Amino acid sequence: MKRSARRTLAGVGALVVGLALTSCTDSSQDKENKAKQANYDRLVARQPAGRMAYSPTREAINQWVRTWGKRGKLSYVYIQNARGEYGYFVMKGLPVPRCKMLTPTEKVESSDNGVAVLAQPGMDGTYSSGSTCNAYYGFDATTGAYMEFTVGTNQSFFLFDKPMTMPEYAGARQLGPTSVKDAGKRP
Template identity: 50%
Template sequence: MHVEFTVTRTHVKRVLGLLATAVVTMIALGSCTDSSGKQEQDRTLGGYSQLVARQPSQTMNYSPTRNTANFWINTWNKPGKLSYVYLQNSDGEILGYYVFKGLPVPYCVSLTPPDQVNGSGNNYGVVRKAPAVDGVYYGEGDCSRYFGMDATTGAYVEYTAGLGINVLLYDQPLPNNPNVKPLGRTRIDKDGKPVTQ
């Protein structure tokens, strides 16, 4: 079967006319959107400027937040430091504990940047995340799953937080909890020392 299609000047004129109409319509709609979007942006920024002029931000002579962040650094900046991880249900009952060498680490931690920059010369244009103060990158992956190293055996341990399970993390064992069972290979003896089960 052979089909013949003939393009006439009339067809070409109609197609060009439709394309021209489409281009004009898109430009008109684009200018309306840009105009109204710019008005909204100007209104928002203008309101912000008025609020800043009336209520300028204050400055602090001392930062309790920075002090606590430095306390975290000083607490965990010790090789071999033990962490005590207690899992608690939604009723407040402690289900058990792990003793880790170092801190538990969520799966959303990476040793390398989570993004990749492609390009060359001045064509990069990507803002990359900086590593946190502990030298790792946060935010990619499953942040509800944690892993760590058992304190006395070096065994790999993994657990999940969320869905009614809360995590209590300490740098010392909780006192007066003799009935809380160890979940890993390390238990806390009566003197508060970690020992292999």
């Protein structure tokens, strides 16, 4: 056998021995991960997930689709401020969080050096941090006027598909161009 072939075989042999030795010496994290997985497997074997004959969650999602999956459906957005006072908007369709996009917000690129997640520009040609999920927007039910509101920091909103008659909502102040009465007159 030629000297270069012997060197190659010796190098491959050393690599195999090295890999075998490293696989025998797990790190403490590897050991803990294996213990966690073994415990999970044991628990699943002893207590497998139950099976349902019926899913109330799926029913609720399908009811949501039937409720909001119609063009022209109005939403009644009641907003409560820090003082406990209520106001309302009547909007076409659902309010939308500003962080929702129609185009991908990230692009994944792979190379020999690893994977990188790159931000993509939004529809307006600018980049966003995606931190506007507490801001919602929509359009007035009769005028089509753009409306935006934020939630959090002592302000909450409650969404309904019909005007609410409970006392706290019945006295709500109109915040947008359309009143509950105007929405009822819509064709």
